[in-house]
Amino acid sequence: MKTFYSRIAGAKVRWQALPGEGHPVVFIHGLGCASSYEYPRVVMDAQFGRKAAILIDLPGSGYSERPQAFSYHTRDQARVVVELLESLNLQHFYLYGHSMGGSIAIEVATLMTDRLLALAVSEPNFSAGGGMFSRQIAAQAEEAFVHDGYAALLAAEDSPWAGSLQSNAPWAVWRGAKSLVDGITPSWLMLFRSLRCPHTLIVGELSEPDTDVETIRAWGIPVLTIEKAGHSMSWENPSALAGILASVFH
Numbered sequence: 070m071k072t073f074y075s076r077i078a079g080a081k082v083r084w085q086a087l088p089g090e091g092h093p094v095v096f097i098h099g100l101g102c103a104s105s106y107e108y109p110r111v112v113m114d115a116q117f118g119r120k121a122a123i124l125i126d127l128p129g130s131g132y133s134e135r136p137q138a139f140s141y142h143t144r145d146q147a148r149v150v151v152e153l154l155e156s157l158n159l160q161h162f163y164l165y166g167h168s169m170g171g172s173i174a175i176e177v178a179t180l181m182t183d184r185l186l187a188l189a190v191s192e193p194n195f196s197a198g199g200g201m202f203s204r205q206i207a208a209q210a211e212e213a214f215v216h217d218g219y220a221a222l223l224a225a226e227d228s229p230w231a232g233s234l235q236s237n238a239p240w241a242v243w244r245g246a247k248s249l250v251d252g253i254t255p256s257w258l259m260l261f262r263s264l265r266c267p268h269t270l271i272v273g274e275l276s277e278p279d280t281d282v283e284t285i286r287a288w289g290i291p292v293l294t295i296e297k298a299g300h301s302m303s304w305e306n307p308s309a310l311a312g313i314l315a316s317v318f319h
Contacts, residue, residue, distance in 0.1 A: 070083050070085055071083065075149045076152070078136055080128050081134045082125070082126070082153060083126050084104075084124060084153065085122075087124065092162050094314065095122075095162050096170075097164070097167070097171075098130065099166075100169040100242065100245050101230060103126045104124035104126055106232060107167075111307045111310055111311045117314060118315045123162075125153065127146050128141070128241065130236065131233070135241060140248075144248075148180075154181065161184055163185075165189045167190070167193070168300065170193075171194070172193045172195075175260050182266065188264065189269045190261070191295075191302060192276060192300050192302075195256060195261065198252065199246060199250035203247075206247075207246045211244070211247075218243075228301065269290070269317050271313055273300055273302045275298060276300055277294075
């Protein structure tokens with residue numbers, strides 16, 4: 070595990086560099102997740118090939134520090150990712166983000182257009198309003214969620230998500246959820262449409278039908294489907310996700 074001090078977050082951000090060939094694939098995880106927890110299985114899959122990878126635990130998540138003064142807004146998380154990648158002097162890289170991490174990845178893509186070779190996002194938040202979990206979280210006051218709601222959420226969760234959720238600071242989870250509910254202007258959907266680099270949407274077969282997916286298909290942007298998976302595709306069908314990423318980032 071490597072450590073980078075982020076001036077933007079005011080905290081140490083930890084990340085893994087997994088050796089391989091070619092330009093690295095940078096992974097950004099979703100709300101309540103951690104790349105160190107979620108993506109080693111994907112990167113080590115034979116379908117991923119021998120590609121190099123960088124797995125980032127965002128501030129407040131996984132092995133990274135949990136500053137209470139940081140906003141955890143997608144905009145500021147994107148700035149932290151940019152700060153880290155610039156410190157590595159990466160001239161070219163691929164970028165993948167899932168769920169909230171997909172929204173953050175879209176924002177990173179708009180800030181690093183000259184270095185980004187291609188972007189793939191899986192079921193990101195495209196518009197304000199949030200998803201089911203982020204709406205439930207943000208409907209509570211931050212103090213109430215930190216003191217009671219976070220523990221209740223953990224106690225009720227029996228999916229693999231619980232493993233990474235317990236490594237997240239409750240204030241980071243609440244502020245990230247609130248950021249997704251509030252959205253940005255222009256929306257992530259419109260930023261995604263306007264990207265100049267190759268960009269692809271990945272969806273789980275069990276997540277369709279979806280209005281945003283149909284809109285993106287109508288625009289002619291590639292949409293790839295992972296069979297036998299829904300939103301949590303990295304543990305529902307990790308080998309298929311690895312194969313799709315390898316096909317997109319070539």
